[in-house]
Amino acid sequence: MDHRALPRLAAPAVAALLAVTTACTGGTVQGRPGASGLRDPYFPKAGNGGYQVEHYALDLDYDPTDGVLHGRAVITARAEQGLSSFNLDLSGLRVEDVSVDGEGARFNRTGNELTVRPSDDLKKGQVFRTEVGYSGRPKALTDADGSKEGWIAGEDGAVGVGEPVGSMTWFPGNHHPSDKASYDITITVPHGYEAVSNGELKSRTEVTGGRTRFAWHNPEPMASYLATAVVGPYKVTTGRTPSGVSLYNAVSPQEAAASERSLARQSEMLEWGSRRFGPYPFGTAGAVVLPAGTLDYALETQTKPVYPGAPEDEALVLHELSHQWFGNSVSPKTWKDMWLNEGFATYAEWLWDEDHGGPTAQAHFDALLTGDTDVDEAADSDWAAFPPADPPGPQDISASPVYQRGAMVLHRIRQEVGDEKFFAMVRGWAADHRHGNASTADFTAYAQEKTGHDLKKVWDVWLYGKDRPK
Numbered sequence: 001m002d003h004r005a006l007p008r009l010a011a012p013a014v015a016a017l018l019a020v021t022t023a024c025t026g027g028t029v030q031g032r033p034g035a036s037g038l039r040d041p042y043f044p045k046a047g048n049g050g051y052q053v054e055h056y057a058l059d060l061d062y063d064p065t066d067g068v069l070h071g072r073a074v075i076t077a078r079a080e081q082g083l084s085s086f087n088l089d090l091s092g093l094r095v096e097d098v099s100v101d102g103e104g105a106r107f108n109r110t111g112n113e114l115t116v117r118p119s120d121d122l123k124k125g126q127v128f129r130t131e132v133g134y135s136g137r138p139k140a141l142t143d144a145d146g147s148k149e150g151w152i153a154g155e156d157g158a159v160g161v162g163e164p165v166g167s168m169t170w171f172p173g174n175h176h177p178s179d180k181a182s183y184d185i186t187i188t189v190p191h192g193y194e195a196v197s198n199g200e201l202k203s204r205t206e207v208t209g210g211r212t213r214f215a216w217h218n219p220e221p222m223a224s225y226l227a228t229a230v231v232g233p234y235k236v237t238t239g240r241t242p243s244g245v246s247l248y249n250a251v252s253p254q255e256a257a258a259s260e261r262s263l264a265r266q267s268e269m270l271e272w273g274s275r276r277f278g279p280y281p282f283g284t285a286g287a288v289v290l291p292a293g294t295l296d297y298a299l300e301t302q303t304k305p306v307y308p309g310a311p312e313d314e315a316l317v318l319h320e321l322s323h324q325w326f327g328n329s330v331s332p333k334t335w336k337d338m339w340l341n342e343g344f345a346t347y348a349e350w351l352w353d354e355d356h357g358g359p360t361a362q363a364h365f366d367a368l369l370t371g372d373t374d375v376d377e378a379a380d381s382d383w384a385a386f387p388p389a390d391p392p393g394p395q396d397i398s399a400s401p402v403y404q405r406g407a408m409v410l411h412r413i414r415q416e417v418g419d420e421k422f423f424a425m426v427r428g429w430a431a432d433h434r435h436g437n438a439s440t441a442d443f444t445a446y447a448q449e450k451t452g453h454d455l456k457k458v459w460d461v462w463l464y465g466k467d468r469p470k
Contacts, residue, residue, distance in 0.1 A: 031082035031121035036113050038176050041336045042394035045112065046165050047176025048087040051077040054127070055181055056224075058171050061188040062195075062231055064157050069093070070135045073171050076127065083122040088114040088172040089165070091150070093136040095172075100130050114172055138169045144395035147296055154294050157193065157232025161299050161306060162225040164335055164397070173224050177331050178437050180221035187229055188213045194234040196250045198227060198302045200284050218302065220282055221435045223331045228301035230288050241267040241285070243274060248286035248304065255289045258310035262317050263287055269314075269321050269352070276351060277322075278427045281329035281434055285321070287311075300345075302328045315349050322348035325430050333439040338397045339388035339463075340443060343406020350407060365411045368404055369470075378404050384468040389440045408469070409462045416458060417451040425450040 034050025057074040075088070091112045098107045100118040107116050114132070122128055138151030138160075149166030152159050160170045168175045187195035191210045199218030207213050234250035241247065247266060251259050266285065274280050284303045292309030298316055299306045300323030311317050326348075327341030350361040359367070359375050367375035368383055383404035391397050414422040428450055429443070444463070448455050461469050 031084035034081070034083050034086035036087045038178065040176060040334050042397065043165055043335055046089065047179060048089065048174050050081050050083050050086050051079050051174070053077045053174050053179050053181040055183070056171070056173060057184045059186045060229060062158065063190055064193070064231060067137045067153050068135065069138050069151070069170060071171060073132045073173070075130045075173060077130065079122040079124055079126045079128065082124050085115055085117040088116065088132070089168040089175040090114045090172040091141065091168045092139050093134045096133040096135060098130065098132050101128050112168060132172050134172065141166050141169060144393065145398060152294060154232070154291060157230070159290055159294060159306060160227070160229040161295065161301065162227060163299055164225055167224045167227055170229065175224045177223040177225060178333050180223050180331060180437070182220065183218040183222055183227060184216070185227070185229060186213060186215045187231065189231050192233060193231055194236060194250055196230040196234065196288055196304065198222060198304060200246065201248065222302045226300065226302040226328055228288070228304065228306060230306070239267065241270050243271060245270055245280055246284045248284060251289040252291040254291060255310045259289045262311040262314050265314055266317065266321065269318050272352065272355065273322060273325065273348070276423070277325045278430045281325060285324070300324070300327055318352050319345045319349055329435055330430060330433040331437045333437045335394070335397055336391070337440050339402045339406035340438065340440065342403045343388060343410055346403045346407035347410045361411055365408055368408060387464045387466060389463045405462065409458065412458045412462050413447055413455060416455060417453045421451045
C-alpha cells in the first residue's frame with residue numbers, strides 16, 4: 001500500500017503549513033459537513049455521518065517502558081453525501097498531521113471529535129483516503145457501569161479494547177458498530193515483546209533499534225469496538241481445527257498453566273458451533289489471556305477474544321467464541337440491540353451444556369424462573385429487571401436481562417416453533433446477515449417469516465414486556 005505520509009513536524013508548524021496549503025475549498029460540489037454523531041440511543045455522539053469506512057490501515061509503535069503510542073492511520077472511506085468536512089472520533093492523543101488523498105487538510109479538535117476539512121469538497125460516492133499522524137499516552141475511559149475500556153497499560157505491556165467506544169482512545173475512526181470495515185494493523189514493539197491483533201499474522205520482522213514489527217490482516221468486516229492491539233511478553237502457541245481454521249493463542253506466562261484446560265477445547269467448540277450455527281465466519285480464531293487484573297471482564301474481540309487472566313471455566317471460552325457468529329459476524333445496528341449479541345452467546349452456553357451431558361436448555365430456563373442456582377448460577381440475578389430489547393440506559397447494556405432474559409427469549413421461540421424450525425432459523429440468521437448488521441426489528445421480522453409462526457406474544461411478554469415473565 002502506498003503510504004505518502006507527511007513528515008513529522010512540530011504541531012504549530014503543521015497547523016501553519018496546513019492553513020496555507022488548504023485555504024481554499026472546491027466550489028463545484030456544494031458539500032456540507034458530515035454529522036458529528038449517529039444519534040445512537042445510548043451513545044449519540046458515537047460514530048459520524050456522511051461516509052462509510054471501507055478499510056483501516058493502522059501503523060502503531062509502542063514502548064511499554066514509557067507508555068507512548070505513535071500512530072499513523074490511513075482510513076479509506078466512501079462519501080455518502082457531498083462533504084465539505086467530516087469528523088473522526090478520537091479521544092486524547094496529539095494529532096500531528098492530516099491529509100486527504102495526499103493533500104494536506106485543515107483540522108480542529110473539540111472534545112472527542114476530530115473535524116477534517118479537505119482542500120476540495122468530496123463528491124457523493126467518492127472513495128477517499130484520510131491519513132492521520134498522532135501520538136501520546138493513551139488514556140482509558142470509564143464507562144457508565146464503572147468498567148474501564150480503551151487503551152489499558154499494565155506493568156509490562158498494554159491492551160486496546162473498545163466496547164462500546166474505547167477504540168477511539170488509540171486510533172481515529174468512525175467508532176460505531178454500524179460502520180464495519182476490513183483492517184490491517186501493524187504494531188512495532190521492543191525486541192522480546194509480542195504484539196497481537198485481529199485476523200492473521202502476515203509477517204514478523206526484526207527492524208532497526210532492537211524492535212520487532214508484527215503485521216496483522218483482518219479481511220472480513222469488523223466493527224471498531226472489536227479491534228484489539230495487545231503488547232506484552234506472551235507465550236504463543238498455534239494450531240488448526242479439523243475444518244482448517246487456524247488457531248493463535250497468546251497467553252501471559254503467569255497464566256499459562258491455569259489457562260491450559262479451559263483453552264484446550266477451542267477446536268472442539270468451533271467445530272460444534274459450525275454444526276449448530278453454520279460455518280465459522282472467519283479464517284482464524286484463538287485467544288489472548290492477559291495478566292490477571294489487567295481487565296475486569298472478557299471481550300469477544302474479533303477472532304481472538306481477550307480474557308482478564310486465565311478463563312475460570314470452559315463456559316466463558318464457549319461464550320466468547322459464540323460471539324464470533326453473534327455480535328462479530330452479525331453485529332448490532334445500535335447499542336440498543338446488544339441482546340442479539342449476549343442473548344445468543346448465553347443461549348449457546350445452554351446448548352453446549354445440553355449437547356455435552358449437562359443441564360438442558362429447558363433446565364436452564366426453568367432454573368431462572370424458579371431461582372435454582374444449583375442448575376444455573378445466574379438464577380439469583382435480577383434477570384427480569386427490564387426488557388432485554390429496551391435497557392434503561394448505557395449503564396445497563398451489559399446487565400443480566402440482556403444476557404439471561406435474552407437467552408430466554410430465544411428458548412421461548414424454540415418452545416413455540418419446535419427444534420427443527422428453530423435451529424433452521426438460527427442458522428439462517430447467521431448466514432443471511434453474515435458480516436453485516438442487524439437490529440431487533442430485523443430479528444423479530446426474520447424469526448416470524450422463517451418459522452411461519454406468529455410470535456407476537458413472545459415479543460410482547462419476553463422481549464419488550466416490563467413485568468417479570470411467568
